[in-house]
Amino acid sequence: MPRLFFHELRSQQLLFWRNYEAAFFTFALPIIFLVLLGAVYGDSEIDGISGSTFLLAGMIGYAVASSAFAGLGITLVIRRESGVLKRVRGAPIPPAVHLSGVIASTLIVVAISVVVQVLIGHFAFDADWPSSPISFVVELLIGAAVFAALGLAITGLIKSQEGSSAVVNAIYLPMAFLSGAFFSTSSMPAFLEAIANVLPLTYLLRMLRGSFVEGDTIADHGTNIAVLLAWGVAGLIFALRRFRWEPQEA
Amino acid sequence: MSAVEVSGLRKSYGSDDVLHGIDLVIPEGEVFALLGPNGAGKTTTIEILEGYRERDDGDVAVLGVDPAKGDASFRARIGIVLQSSAVYPRLRVDQMMRLFAGYYPNPRDINELLELVGLADRIRDRVRTLSGGQKRRLDLALALVGDPELIFLDEPTTGFDPEARRRAWTTISDLRQLGKTILLTTHYLDEAHHLADRIAILRKGKIAAEGTPAELLSETELTEIRYRRDGEIVVVQTRTPTATLNELTSEAIAQGVELEGLEVRRPSLEDFYLNLVEDD
Ligand SMILES: Nc1ncnc2c1ncn2[C@@H]1O[C@H](COP(=O)(O)OP(=O)(O)OP(=O)(O)O)[C@@H](O)[C@H]1O
Ligand SMILES: [Mg+2]
Numbered sequence: 001m002p003r004l005f006f007h008e009l010r011s012q013q014l015l016f017w018r019n020y021e022a023a024f025f026t027f028a029l030p031i032i033f034l035v036l037l038g039a040v041y042g043d044s045e046i047d048g049i050s051g052s053t054f055l056l057a058g059m060i061g062y063a064v065a066s067s068a069f070a071g072l073g074i075t076l077v078i079r080r081e082s083g084v085l086k087r088v089r090g091a092p093i094p095p096a097v098h099l100s101g102v103i104a105s106t107l108i109v110v111a112i113s114v115v116v117q118v119l120i121g122h123f124a125f126d127a128d129w130p131s132s133p134i135s136f137v138v139e140l141l142i143g144a145a146v147f148a149a150l151g152l153a154i155t156g157l158i159k160s161q162e163g164s165s166a167v168v169n170a171i172y173l174p175m176a177f178l179s180g181a182f183f184s185t186s187s188m189p190a191f192l193e194a195i196a197n198v199l200p201l202t203y204l205l206r207m208l209r210g211s212f213v214e215g216d217t218i219a220d221h222g223t224n225i226a227v228l229l230a231w232g233v234a235g236l237i238f239a240l241r242r243f244r245w246e247p248q249e250a
Numbered sequence: 251m252s253a254v255e256v257s258g259l260r261k262s263y264g265s266d267d268v269l270h271g272i273d274l275v276i277p278e279g280e281v282f283a284l285l286g287p288n289g290a291g292k293t294t295t296i297e298i299l300e301g302y303r304e305r306d307d308g309d310v311a312v313l314g315v316d317p318a319k320g321d322a323s324f325r326a327r328i329g330i331v332l333q334s335s336a337v338y339p340r341l342r343v344d345q346m347m348r349l350f351a352g353y354y355p356n357p358r359d360i361n362e363l364l365e366l367v368g369l370a371d372r373i374r375d376r377v378r379t380l381s382g383g384q385k386r387r388l389d390l391a392l393a394l395v396g397d398p399e400l401i402f403l404d405e406p407t408t409g410f411d412p413e414a415r416r417r418a419w420t421t422i423s424d425l426r427q428l429g430k431t432i433l434l435t436t437h438y439l440d441e442a443h444h445l446a447d448r449i450a451i452l453r454k455g456k457i458a459a460e461g462t463p464a465e466l467l468s469e470t471e472l473t474e475i476r477y478r479r480d481g482e483i484v485v486v487q488t489r490t491p492t493a494t495l496n497e498l499t500s501e502a503i504a505q506g507v508e509l510e511g512l513e514v515r516r517p518s519l520e521d522f523y524l525n526l527v528e529d530d
Contacts, residue, residue, distance in 0.1 A: 007352040014349075018340040083336030090300060091353040092326035092396070246302070 004093050008101025009108075016105055019075075026071035027113055030063035034117055035124070037182065042125040046184050049212065053128045056121035057208040058181040061143070063113045065181075065201050067106050068144045070172045072151035076102070077164035080155065081247050089245040103148045110144050128212045135218040136211040142225060143204040146232035150200070153235040156242025160249045175199050200231040251314060253278045253400050253431035254299060259308035261294055268294050270455040272308070276448075278399075281422065281432045283442040286452030287527050292435040293333050295452070296404050299433070300330055313400055326355055329398030331406045335389045339378035343369060343388060346377050347395060354396030363391045368417050383409040390418065394425075401425065403434035407441060419444055439520040449519075453527055463519055470517045470525065477509040 017023055034055060042052035079085045088098055121127035130136035154171070158164050176182065178192055179201035185193065196202050203224040210216040218225070254276040261269040268291040276282045284292050297303045298310065301317035301324070310317060315324045338346055344360060351357035364370045367387040372380060380388060386409050393401060403422075407415045415438075422432060422445055436442055442449050443463045450460040459466060473491040475498065477484055488494040491514060502509050 004353065011349045011352070014345065015338060015341070083332065083334055084338060086302070086332065087330075087336045087350075087392075088353075090302070090325060090328075090330045090332075091350060092322040092324075092355070093353045094322050 001094075001097065004097050005101055005104075008093065008098055009104050012102050012105030013108065016109060022071055022075060026063070026067040027109055030059045030066055030113060031116055031120065033062070033182070034059040034120060038121070038125040038127075042127075047186060047209075049209065050127065052121055052125035053212050054184070054209065055182075056117060056125070056127040057212060058205060060114050060117055060140070061179070061201055061205045061208055062176050062181040063117065064110055064140065064143045064204065065147050065172050065176060067110050067113065068103075068147035069151040069154070070168045071109075072103070072106050072148055073154040073158075073168050074164045076152070076155045077158050078161050080244060081161035081164075081249055083247055085245045086247070095245070099152070103145075106148060107141075107144050110140070114140060130211045131214050132211060132217045135216075136208070138218050139204070139207045139211060139221070142228060142232075143207075146200060146204075146228045146235070149232045149235035149239060152239035152243055156238060156244070175201050178202075179205055181205060200228055203227045251278070252276060252311075253280070253313060254282075254433065255309070255311045256295075256299070257309050259295070259298065259310060260306045261291070261298065261303070262306060268455060272452075272455075272457060274450065274457070276431060276433060278431050279426065279429050280447045281426050281434070281445050283446035283449045284433065284435045284452060285437075285439070285442055285449060285523060286435075290452040291455060292452055293404055296402050296433065296435060300328065300402055301325070326396060327399045329393035329396060329401040331389050331393045331401075331403045333404040335385045337377045337385060337388065339376070341377055342374050343377055343380070344373045346388065347391060350392050351395045356397055357395050358397045360395070363394055366394075366421055367391045368414060383411060383414060386410060387414060387418075390421070398430070400431045401433070403432065405435055405437065407436065407438065415441070439518065439523055443519045451523060451526055458526055459522075466522055467517065467519060470522045472517055472521075474515040474517060474521070475513070476515065477512045479510075483511075 037055050037059075038052055042050075042055065044051040046054040076085070089095065118127075118130070122129060154168060158167050178185065178188075178196040179199050180196070181201065185196055188196065207218070207221045207224045210221060211218075252275050254274060256272055256274040259269055259272040259274075272295060274282075284295065286292050294303065298305050299312050299317055301312075301320040304318055312320070313324065313327055317324070338349070341349065343364065347360045347364065351360060361370070361373070364373055367390050369384060369387050369391065372384065377385070377388065386406070390403075390406055393403070407418050410418060419441070422434070425432060434445070446463065448460065448462055449466060450457045452458070459469070471489050472487040473489075475486040475488065475491065475495060477498075486494060486498070495514060498509065
């Protein structure tokens with residue numbers, strides 16, 4: 001079983017980096033935003049922390065949603081509709097092992113993205129190091145797992161290959177803005193704030209920003225973790241019921 | 251033990267009753283062809299046997315396993331060519347093969363397989379650059395990569411050029427020599443005739459005829475005599491070809507005319523098939 005898992009993981013890495021468009025949107029774009037926006041307001045102060053640290057945490061959260069939710073969801077819908085998932089389902093790899101391999105591959109992409117961003121943030125824009133690296137990593141893992149569950153779930157709502165990026169982008173781009181990945185939401189109108197207060201990315205960002213503040217650990221984020229896990233469990237339940245291996249478009 | 255045993259298989263999609271009571275037994279080592287018009291339910295049947303679709307009723311055993319409950323060890327023993335091909339378009343041919351070979355406990359040699367299906371010269375090309383027929387050949391190679399005991403081929407040679415089709419026929423005959431069991435569907439009657447030990451024709455949700463090609467042919471006794479008269483093709487069907495031919499030729503000789511393009515033809519499987527499915 002471990003052999004199958006690592007074979008799948010290796011294969012998925014190959015597939016990911018071969019898919020230049022997807023690699024650009026989920027891996028490169030958050031890094032590009034970090035550099036561009038860092039040049040614009042890296043020196044200012046936002047919500048009580050330095051602009052570059054604020055932005056770094058924001059772009060890391062954005063990268064998590066981008067890879068684990070958007071990239072995963074779109075890729076799986078395209079594979080499902082093209083019949084590749086059906087072919088995989090006919091091979092002797094248990095479905096759970098296949099999907100674990102796909103998700104683990106996504107986590108690797110997230111991990112590389114985070115490392116690159118932390119380094120760029122620190123050395124190019126003077127952003128802080130995470131004050132508690134272990135908490136930081138655990139928070140990222142929780143966030144990535146939750147968004148991966150939501151990525152699996154969203155495939156159950158999309159019936160066609162053409163619809164996949166439209167639907168997914170329509171969900172996660174506004175989410176990224178409202179949650180404050182790109183800018184402070186402190187002056188947002190109340191109704192937008194109400195929406196932001198249910199979005200999972202809002203809670204991931206609160207934790208990530210906290211982890212750059214001295215003395216802040218995961219133990220200080222019970223509520224944030226609870227909300228995230230609730231989203232994750234809901235996504236997982238929905239995915240278990242609605243995930244399909246065969247093309248849905250007749 | 252038979253490789254496939256099906257009795258009383260039923261399937262409907264909503265109110266669309268597709269299979270109403272199919273019985274099939276395919277002994278190990280046999281090449282079995284399932285024929286029938288578009289929409290007859292061939293793919294439905296084959297995908298129930300592969301474990302993709304659920305049946306409404308009936309008993310099904312594939313390699314002694316109920317495919318609806320088949321797990322990875324069951325899937326390691328079967329090879330599948332689906333009706334529509336599916337690939338990772340950005341991988342190279344060899345990468346695609348290696349990816350799937352890695353799923354199986356005892357994969358076959360990839361170079362040898364690509365040689366077998368005539369893709370050896372495309373091994374380092376991206377899958378998306380293959381032509382339709384070449385993708386189909388890759389499908390066949392992928393179905394064989396796990397060295398399966400039982401192979402399902404749903405219209406495996408659709409889109410093949412004549413040479414590739416002959417090559418596929420050789421591949422399938424070789425697999426049979428190795429003792430593999432093969433269930434295939436096709437719309438090419440000559441293919442079924444050439445390859446199959448036994449044939450079943452599916453029509454209106456039932457098996458309308460079943461037997462060896464020779465048995466099916468012996469059910470049609472009509473011989474066809476064709477010739478041209480005044481530029482028009484005349485077709486005579488007869489149960490007594492010797493007498494009829496004698497009559498025709500005597501008459502022609504008496505009149506001093508030539509029966510142009512004279513041809514005496516045993517009915518083909520295609521004639522039998524068309525006869526069977528036409529009176530709907
Ligand atoms: N997933 C499905 N949902 C609803 N109806 C279906 C589905 N799959 C097949 N059918 C219907 O069942 C019937 C049999 O389809 P099937 O694909 O098994 O035929 P077939 O014999 O393989 O045809 P072909 O030669 O065209 O491949 C058709 O009327 C088809 O419309
Ligand atoms: Mg079919």
